[in-house]
Amino acid sequence: MSQKFTRREFGKLFAAGAAGSALGAFSGVKPLFAQEKRVVVIGGGFGGASAAKYIRKLDKSIAVTLVEPASTFYTCPFSNWVMGGLKEMKDIAQTFDVLKSKYQVEVIHDTATEIDPANNSVKLQGGKTLAYDRLIVSPGIDFNYEAIEGYSEEAANNQMPHAYKAGPQTELITKQLKEMKAGENVLICPPGNPFRCPPGPYERASLIAHYLKKNKPGSKVIVLDAKEKFSKQGLFTKGWDKLYSDVIEWRAGSMGGKVMSVDPAAMTVETEFGSEKGGVVNIIPPQRAGKIAVDAGLTDASGWCPVNPITFESTIHPGIHVIGDACIAGKMPKSGFAASSQGKVTAAGVIRLMQGKVPAPPSLVNTCYSLVGPGYGISVAAVYKLTSDGIVGIKGAGGLTPMDADDDQLTEEATYARGWYNNITQDIWG
Amino acid sequence: MSRKLTLWLAAGLISAAALSGCAGQTSEDGANQAQEEEGFNPRGQILALSCASCHGTDGESVGIIPGFFGKSSTYLENALLDFKNERRYSTVMGRHAKGYSDDEIKLIAEYFGWVSQQTTSN
Incomplete structure (x- = not known):
């Protein structure tokens, strides 16, 4: 999954990136308010909702529109707990009310059907066309x-x-x-x-x-x-x-x-x-990046989306960032936590790009709990940084619950798994 | 720093320069300038954003995982160093803290100290 570029390829990509951004400023689609900068986010899951919230939290001058078909988003994390009779559907239901009211994210419950990278616009099934200065695509997977x-x-x-x-x-x-x-x-x-x-x-x-x-x-x-x-x-x-x-x-x-x-x-x-x-x-069939990413030509031969690991900007279409399960994020797994971590790094990077500043090098994390039984939890964690081999886990950090963990520790991990869910969903949708 | 990594970072600089119409600013200059203007270090922010997933936005926890909103930078730095060096028991926190240099831990602690000062509620 790791992506290698030769120096020349890389130079080319970025010359293209800079040119793309400059062209974008003169494209035919005009924003509603001349001064306002707008980011459109496609997908209201762990990646997209994190990016939308954190852009608004960190820079109120940027307008954010989030496109998500579902008015209630059910999380994959903890859906196994529903099957096991430990949770109900209502316990894994997330809504967009706080993003709308507290963070003033414009949420449109519709499906993005077409991206026009040359004109910086997105078409929705309902007929609307949205103009963006930067686009964040977080479409998850297709089967x-x-x-x-x-x-x-x-x-x-x-x-x-x-x-x-x-x-x-x-x-x-x-x-x-x-x-x-x-x-x-x-x-x-x-x-x-x-x-x-x-x-x-x-x-x-x-x-x-x-x-x-x-x-x-x-x-x-x-x-x-x-x-x-x-x-x-x-x-x-x-x-x-x-x-x-x-x-x-x-x-x-x-x-x-x-x-x-x-x-x-x-x-x-x-x-x-x-x-x-x-x-x-x-x-559980094999998977590829969500449909809109495939249709917009953001995927490579692997079926997933190659990105610049600093800002998750597509190496195919400048001005469009791809995060979450759909992107190729080096050694990071396709997990809700990873998607949220990428969403926040991308939010910070997009803000700095829009302010004409240099994005900081990325720091990413994954923390994943699994429940073996109601009082038996296990976890894996990793901290990631950017190296010449792309995004890799830092040696000596992270890792698994120890194999010799005692019953108390496994019970504690099960308790923290519940705490993890409460806080990660609050951090994204709350 | 490896050549490819330098290129990635330089690439970010080109993108930003193309947008702002100014060039010649290094990443480090940018970070320092930002700290003066904005009160926080962008590198500290990037390092710190992940923490909220388990500990709540700005460290305000709504669950059993301890929150840290309102704690001082010094408190946070010492706590993280204790987890990193296994002076303090944890299930998973030590595994995370080992992923950061002492300097990075200081930046994370400073960022959250700054956030707590700025924000009365997130």
Whole structure:
């Protein structure tokens, strides 16, 4: 995922960047008020809402318009807790009221359908066209349904939810878990790297196992993995041995884990080693940057968006910044925390660029909690800086919950996981 | 500093210079000038922004994770150094504090000290 540039390529990119910015100032689209500088943000999730809030918090002279289709945003973090019966949908619902009232962000609930980088404008489904001085795109992910034979968006909405964007599919899988017969199995099928929230499928396996143990005697979670190893594997495996030794079974890609095709009507999954039937089947397909980023030509051959690691400005279209899961951020994982950290760094960078000042070198963080059981939390943390190899984790810092952590420490981590959610959502939408 | 890194930083300078119509300002000059004009160091700000995700905006916590809004720069600097050097117990804070040099910790502490002075509520 790390991006390398030769010196010449880099010089070219930035000559282009400077020229692009200068041209932008003379483009045909005029802002409403001659003096006002406007940033448009596409996407109201962890990245976009953070950027919108922090631009307004740090520089009130810049107007910010946030485009987000949903009036209530359900967070992926803690959506596994809903499936496990530990939280309800209302607990993971975020709204834009505080961004509007306290930070005077103009929030438009619509979908951005077209970006015109030459004219600094964005078209919305509802018919509006928005002019921007700088654009921040935080579209999250889209799914490559076609990568799995037999799978489709329709199958995801009706029989085999991915539940990897929180919302109706989170409710569907939770309902399916309640309605499945005791003794039936739950199949969770995570994709290969890179994908959103690397520990997500394994926290999901843990909390669904917690639910099954209580409510569906004889039922198991079978994880059919496309990979040979996964995030926080040692810690998860230790927790599973302790809490769910007869309830969770994980199969590596080479051990029959790789899903070849699915039959949504029959609720079956084909692997190289044979067929598996599930009472609940959770297919998490491979992913790419959200649709608007692809349509606007912000992605490269990888399906993700290359950016300048100081300000997250696109190396393809100057004046447009891409943050969150959609961008290629060196060694940072695609997580809500990482997206928020990038959103804030981008907010500070955009402000300084608009003030004609030099952006400060970036400092980025990721802190990610997973719940193995209600009183059993684990975490991974990293602090990132920019080097000639791009954004990398600082050696000697960060890392995992120690393998020899005692019960008290694991309980503390579970408590802090709840505190983490309260504060990160307050910091973004509150 | 490596050549490529210098180029990245220089690139930022070119972008900014193109916008403002002024050139010849180094990154460090820019930071110092900003501190005089704005009261805070932009590098300190960049380093400090991540903290709010766990500790609340400006360090005003709404959950069980301790907040630090209103604490002095000196208090914050000492606390961070204690976490970094494992003189103070933590689950995850020590893992974070080790990611910053002592100078960076000072900048973070100064930024939040400044924020607390500026803001009565965020």
